[in-house]
Amino acid sequence: xxxxRDIDVSYGNIRALKGVSLEVQEKEIVCLLGANxxxxxxxxxxxxxxxxxxxxxxxxxxxxxxxxxxxxxxxQGISCVPEGRKIFPEMTVLENLEMGAYPQGYTKAEMDxxxxxxxxxxxILKERMHQAGGTLSGGQQQMLAIARALMxxxxxxxxxxxxxxxxxxxxxxxxxxxxxINKQEGITVLLAEQNARMALRISQKGxxxxxxxxxxxxxxxxxxxxxxxxxxxxxx
Amino acid sequence: MNVAVLVQQLINGLAMxxxxxxxxxxxxxxxNAVGIVNLAQGDFVxxxxxxxxxxxxNKLGFGLGLSLLGVAAAMSVFGMGAERVVYSPxxxxxxxxxxxxxxxxxxxxxxxxxxxxxPYPVTTQGPFGQGVIHFGEVSILKQNLFVxxxxxxxxxxxxxxxxxxxxxxxxxxxxxxxxxxxxxGIDTGRTIAITFANSSILAxxxxxxxxxxxxxxxxxxxxxxxxxxxxxxxxxxSIIGATxxxxxxxxxxxxxxxxxxxxxxxxIVFLILIFFLLVRPQGILGKxxxxxx
Ligand SMILES: Nc1ncnc2c1ncn2[C@@H]1O[C@H](COP(=O)(O)OP(=O)(O)O)[C@@H](O)[C@H]1O
Ligand SMILES: [Mg+2]
Numbered sequence: 001x002x003x004x005r006d007i008d009v010s011y012g013n014i015r016a017l018k019g020v021s022l023e024v025q026e027k028e029i030v031c032l033l034g035a036n037x038x039x040x041x042x043x044x045x046x047x048x049x050x051x052x053x054x055x056x057x058x059x060x061x062x063x064x065x066x067x068x069x070x071x072x073x074x075x076q077g078i079s080c081v082p083e084g085r086k087i088f089p090e091m092t093v094l095e096n097l098e099m100g101a102y103p104q105g106y107t108k109a110e111m112d113x114x115x116x117x118x119x120x121x122x123x124i125l126k127e128r129m130h131q132a133g134g135t136l137s138g139g140q141q142q143m144l145a146i147a148r149a150l151m152x153x154x155x156x157x158x159x160x161x162x163x164x165x166x167x168x169x170x171x172x173x174x175x176x177x178x179x180x181i182n183k184q185e186g187i188t189v190l191l192a193e194q195n196a197r198m199a200l201r202i203s204q205k206g207x208x209x210x211x212x213x214x215x216x217x218x219x220x221x222x223x224x225x226x227x228x229x230x231x232x233x234x235x236x
Numbered sequence: 237m238n239v240a241v242l243v244q245q246l247i248n249g250l251a252m253x254x255x256x257x258x259x260x261x262x263x264x265x266x267x268n269a270v271g272i273v274n275l276a277q278g279d280f281v282x283x284x285x286x287x288x289x290x291x292x293x294n295k296l297g298f299g300l301g302l303s304l305l306g307v308a309a310a311m312s313v314f315g316m317g318a319e320r321v322v323y324s325p326x327x328x329x330x331x332x333x334x335x336x337x338x339x340x341x342x343x344x345x346x347x348x349x350x351x352x353x354x355p356y357p358v359t360t361q362g363p364f365g366q367g368v369i370h371f372g373e374v375s376i377l378k379q380n381l382f383v384x385x386x387x388x389x390x391x392x393x394x395x396x397x398x399x400x401x402x403x404x405x406x407x408x409x410x411x412x413x414x415x416x417x418x419x420x421g422i423d424t425g426r427t428i429a430i431t432f433a434n435s436s437i438l439a440x441x442x443x444x445x446x447x448x449x450x451x452x453x454x455x456x457x458x459x460x461x462x463x464x465x466x467x468x469x470x471x472x473x474s475i476i477g478a479t480x481x482x483x484x485x486x487x488x489x490x491x492x493x494x495x496x497x498x499x500x501x502x503x504i505v506f507l508i509l510i511f512f513l514l515v516r517p518q519g520i521l522g523k524x525x526x527x528x529x
Contacts (some may be wrong), residue, residue, distance in 0.1 A: 050417060074421035086416035088409050099409050102402070103421035152421070 001188055002047070002078075002156055003024045007056030007191045009039075009046050016042040018212045019056070024156070024205075028183050029189040030207035031199040031220075033233055034209035040192035041083050042195040043209070044160045045177030047190075048080045058158070074103045079154035083161050083192075089134025093125050096133045096144055097167050109182035118147040121177060148175065152157065156188045171195065175202055200224050208233075245494050246487065253486025254387035255292035258442040260478035261394070267473055268411040269431040270323060272334045276342035280436050282452070283345055284311055284443030289360035289452045290353045300363045309438040315436025315517035316429045321507015323432070324425070341386035344363025345456050363449025383445045390441060391479065397472065407431055457504070462489075465509040471522020480520065 002024040009017040016039045024030045034040050045051040047058055049070045058065045059135035060076055068076070081101075088096050097118055101111060119126035122143040128136060133144060142162055149157060160180065163171040179185050179202050198218045200206060208216040208229065216228060221230050259281060268272060268273045274280075284307050292298040292306050315383035321338045359498075398404040409417040410427045418424055442459065450456060462485060470481025485505060493501045 050415065050418065066244055069417045071421040071423055074419070081418050082416065082419060086413050086419075088412045089417065090412055091405070091408060095408075098405065099417070099422070100400075100419045102406065148420075 001061060002061040003057075004043075004056045005049070005059070007046060007058065008054045009042050009051055009095075009181075010054060011051075015048065020209070020212070020214055021056075022034065022207050022214065024188060024190050026187055026188055026206060027152050028180070029191060031196075031203040031206045032192045032209055033194070033196045033199060034192075034204055035194060035225075035232075037211075039212040040050055040209060043189075044080060044082070044158050044192060047073070047078065053235075061071040066068070068227075071103070074152055074154075075147065077153075077155035078158065079104075079149035079152045079156075081145045081149045081160060081162060082160040083164065085138075085141045087133035087136070089143050089146055090132055092130050092132060093127045093136070093144055096127075096148050097151050100148035104153050114151055114153070118150060121137060121150075122147055135229065138175070139166050142166060142170075142174055143177070146174070146181075148189075148194045150181065150185075154187060156190065159189060160193045161192055161194060163193060163198060170227070173199055178202060196223075196229065197235075238373075239492075240394045243374045244376060245490055246372075247376050247384070248380055249487035249490030250483060251383040251486070252490060253483035254383050254444050255445055255459065255482075255483030256462045256486050257479045258387060258390065258445075259459050260440045260482045261475065262438040262442075262452075262467035263463055263467050264473060264475055264478045265411075265431050265435045265438075266309055267467075268329070269428050270334075272323070272331045272338065273464070274432075275335055275339040275462060276318070276322075276345060277435070278457035279342040279345040280311070280315075280439035281443045282349065282441035282447065282454060283314075285447040285452045286349050286353045286358065286389070286443075288444045289447040290358045292435045293360045293362075293447075294358065304441070304444060306462075307444055308437050311440035312433035315433035318436070319429045319432035321430070323494075331426065342457070342460075346457060349406050349454060357451035357453035359451055359472075360447050364448070364518060370460040375429040377449075379448050383449075384525055386441070386445060386507075391439070403430065409432075466503055466513050467519075468509055468517075469519055471519025474519065477519050477521035 004020060004022045006019050006021050007017055008015065008176065010017060018034055018116055019042065023159060032043060034039050042051065046053050049068060053066060060078060062078065065073060088099060090100070097115060106114065124140055128140065133141065136144060139172055145223065159210060162174050175198050178189060178191065182189050191203065193201055203220045206217065206223045207214050216223070259277060262277050263273060266272065288303050288307055288308060298306060303319045316340060322341050323334055324335055325470045326334045362379055364382060367378040369378050369381065398408055406417065406422045406427055407430065409422060410424050411418065414424055446456060446459065463482065466481035466485045469476050469485060470477025470479070488508065489501050489505055492504045
């Protein structure tokens with residue numbers, strides 16, 4: 001479904017991604033593991049066209065994305081939950097969700113229907129509907145960011161460190177929701193995480209990114225049993 | 237001092253304050269969207285005042301409604317053009333560079349008026365001329381009442397626009413987090429251009445409201461500085477702050493002129509500005525104090 005072929009991304013002199021390739025099949029959850037600064041966010045930004053790709057190609061459902069704008073990427077069916085959630089802080093929960101639906105241009109009835117789906121997934125958002133996004137707790141903001149991305153009805157959902165800064169119980173809750181989205185809605189997921197333990201638990205496949213290069217990839221089970229991964233990412 | 241005079245002064249101050257608020261809102265929307273102070277905002281007001289007074293009203297004999305439409309249309313096109321020329325090419329540069337380019341635009345404009353409309357001040361009657369309305373002992377310029385009513389209507393329209401329309405909401409989204417807005421598929425470049433258009437329309441309406449009250453000349457651009465001071469007083473970036481700051485400033489100014497001396501009016505305004513910058517840079521209602529200035 002998503003094919004990243006040998007891409008390079010640089011910020012000035014800093015080469016953040018060096019010839020990275022990866023592949024995500026339809027209906028899979030694939031995780032991209034790596035320490036801070038490995039290049040996970042850069043990968044997400046390359047797919048969503050927030051940074052230009054210097055070399056290589058990104059294809060989605062057989063279409064080359066290289067020359068598309070961020071707006072065209074969303075309309076192709078790729079939504080992103082960015083690192084740090086990036087909720088619109090002074091817009092209400094409802095307005096945040098409406099912004100997520102922007103590329104779809106729903107009618108009132110379609111909007112209501114999609115809002116109901118979002119509220120069914122995260123009931124707390126319905127309670128907080130008219131509250132400003134910035135007043136929510138970290139966990140609630142993460143849920144809002146995911147719900148907002150889903151409003152665009154994506155086929156592929158990119159999640160950049162959804163566990164960042166959340167208490168363990170909330171991480172569980174968020175990962176459950178990701179699994180639910182994948183299973184019930186059939187939405188494919190590419191998940192960037194430092195929290196390898198949690199990520200591998202829900203993924204079928206994984207890639208390990210070190211200093212802008214993929215050093216290891218394979219099925220989740222294989223990675224969970226790999227000595228390298230155990231030592232560096234699963235705490236021994 | 238009697239009550240009638242006090243009420244009269246209060247209403248005059250309120251009217252002036254309304255105009256400052258409109259100018260201040262123009263600064264605020266651009267500031268919130270792109271983090272720069274448009275130093276040509278006062279010249280936008282003057283340009284619209286000239287366009288209205290000299291061309292639309294005096295020369296073509298347009299009525300108020302048609303003039304409002306004409307100025308709004310011209311200012312929205314002009315605002316989007318200004319964004320393309322002054323902001324867009326420099327959007328990745330330091331905010332100071334962009335502000336310098338708005339300053340240059342202001343200088344260019346103030347010379348353009350002279351080329352287009354000549355070096356002499358222009359006067360226009362406006363819809364009410366010098367008409368006065370009496371409430372008992374209180375007599376008020378009709379134009380001043382008109383300013384207050386129009387500003388009130390405009391504030392409500394702006395509020396509805398930003399809360400109820402998709403375009404208005406996307407403008408807020410872009411101002412709050414441009415990258416997230418991009419991820420939502422919002423065309424941020426176009427949205428920012430529309431924000432400039434909106435600020436320019438507000439400046440344009442301020443120009444129409446001012447023209448019958450003052451002589452229209454390059455000096456009118458002073459309202460740009462008053463609008464800026466209103467933002468500082470209310471809290472830069474705060475919409476309510478800009479409105480309150482403008483009304484407060486207009487009122488203080490009229491009272492200073494009425495009870496102290498009109499000669500010191502502007503000096504006192506800038507003393508207040510300096511006071512706020514030194515003592516309370518976040519203004520009455522502001523949160524972030526001009527961090528990228
Ligand atoms: N905007 C930027 N400008 C310059 N360097 C950057 C920028 N963003 C990221 N980098 C660098 O690129 C590398 C990869 O960063 P990033 O993709 O954010 O990693 P991760 O998300 O895995 O923590 C790091 O060395 C980081 O310092
Ligand atoms: Mg990151």
